[in-house]
Amino acid sequence: MIEPFLSALPILKKLEDSGYDAYFVGGSVRDFLLGKPISDVDIATSATPDEVKKVFPKTVDIGIEHGTILVLYGDTSYEITTFRTESEYQDFRRPKEVSFIRNLEDDLKRRDFTMNAIAMDQSGKLIDPFDGQKAILKKIIQTVGQAEERFQEDALRMMRAVRFMSQLSFSIESQTLSALENLASLLDKIAVERKRAEFEKLLLGPNCKEAVNVMLNTGLYHYLPGLNDQKEQLKKLARLNWDSLAKNEMWALVLYCLNFDGKEVERFLRNWRLALKDIREIQQIIFFLSSRLNKEWELYDLYLAKRDTILSVEKLFQVINGMKEVQIINNLIKRYDGLSIKERGDLMVSGNDLLEWCNQKPGPWLKDTLLTIEQAIVEGRLINEKNNIKEWLMECNQK
Template sequence: MKPPFLKAYPLLEQIEDSGFEAYFVGGSVRDFLLNREISDVDIATSATPSEIKGIFPKTVDVGIAHGTVMVLYQGETYEVTTFRSESEYQDFRRPNEVTFIRSLEEDLRRRDFTMNAIAMNKKGEIIDPFDGQAAIKNKVIQTVGLADERFHEDALRMMRALRFASQLAFTIEPKTLLALKENGKLLEKISVERITIEFEKLLLGVDSRRAMKLLLETGLFQYLPGFEKKEEGLTTFLSYNMGSSFSIEEHWVLLLHLFGVLPQETEAFLRKWKLPLQKIRRVKNGVYWFHQRLARDLSIYDLYTAQRELAMSTEKLYHVLMKQDDNRSIESLEEKFRSMPIKNRSELAVTGRDLMDWYEKNGGPWIEERLLSIEKAVLKGEVFNRKDEIKEWLFICNRP
């Protein structure tokens, strides 16, 4: 048994010692069977939330209405959820009613895909009533029971299917695939934030191209924010090999370019996806410099302004777009950056205070203008980055 399970082992013991059943469930068991890295370990139990709170001294009610209690144990947090069954779903997201039950199999029956409907006890024995291990062995994504029912219960499961196809390089079982094609409109009932999480994970998966093809094939792309008429751009995107080495911001930059979204339109487009403002700013900067690179080679001042990380990112994306595999331009930019006499303004030998003293003037916009001219001169090699030489250069050039 792997370390994440061993650390959580005492929780299962304590729950069982109190007279209840307890199992590891969900993604952690799936990833264990796939020999993938295990992140969060979730536990399912026959104990009710109040019974779990009576067993463990430190708990947090993170989703107690749906049977989930977070247990704090030896510096780690574990979500412990009571076996439950669910009534009809009122909004394709949440059940009208949750009923706590004592049956593990009935609890597993309500889950999305067979590969996620597997449990493991403290001895490492697998409980697999819906043949999830066979699905994992065959690399197939298949719903537990009828796909139409699962997707009507929670329409986000459709995006999760594509996300898993990307992350695990699995195919989608034919009936599940047909249900994806027939139920796409249900995504309109799902919050943008939840869709965004799944879509960005999809983009970063090891087989994202497979998932993007499925996004087009099923027609689900039509229900993503701003993607309604972007089939051509998405199809073109498939011809580029981004790979997992590219950041999510870099994926957005290329997508926006292929969609024909202009730099000044970037923020409005990304706000539809409810992205955090900091991420929107990073993508906007990426889009701006990508358009600059499409127009010309980046100069030493461009490199100074964009800074190393953004300039290198821009150059990488340019090579992807041009379908070039030429590292010489990347190496050239690296050499330019290393040879720059200053990398940022903090390294400039003069400050705004120096300028005010030399010209005997109060502060104002003129200081920023003068500092910019000094930066450019230093970067071009017109003057050395030394205070006395900069002062002489300023006055010789008769700068007021």
């Protein structure tokens, strides 16, 4: 057994010493079997939430109605969930009622995919009633039980299926795939924020292109904001090749393929409920990418874009043009680093200086003149020194 399971073993031991069953479950066990990094562990137990709170002195009720308690142990916190069954689902997302049970297998039976329905005890023994290990070996995404039932219980599981396909480079089992196609319209019932979380993970997966093709073939894309009538544009995305793009770079690449203009870009991103900070960053990338696709970088473009945007734009430019030239990117950053100023605050003159020198009242000319000075300095036509700027400005005014 490895970390972080080892650090969490005392949690299982305390529960078992108190007379309850306890297991590691879910994604952490799956990733352990896949040899992937494990960020945290989830624990399932036969103890009810009240019983868990009696075992551990420091707890937080984070989802007690669904059986989940946060246990604070040392410097770490662990989510512990009681074995449960779920009644009829409402809104294709949430069960109407949760019942706590003492049986592990019945708890695993309610989970989405067989690879996520494996438990591990404190000795490292695996409990796998639905052949999740076999699915992992075959690299297959398959629901626990009937796919139609699992997707009608929680329609977001359809997005999770294609997200896992992207992240793990697995294929989707045939009956599960058919259910995706038959029940795709249920995605319309799911909150945009939940769909966005899955879609962003899908975009960042190494098998993203194949996952996008599955979304196209099953019709899932019809029920994602702004993508309903964008089949050909999404095919364009699936034909591109990229490595290691960040989240907002992937959104920008999607938008490039959609060929939206400025107002459409913001509307699209707002419909996905993105944070305003991310919207502004993506808009910045799209603006400079549009410029880059039409011409080479100029010094003033680099100055306006700033380092992070330059990197993002050039990475996307190379993806779009089928290039992989690290040296080009390094040279651009070197040019940016060599600029004499990086922002307007670096100017050695202010608006008050201009008012004094030009003996004029404040007005639009002031902003325009500062902009002219700023651009001349960036382009190397003017040295950023106060007397030098004054002389240059006086000469320009005399012409």
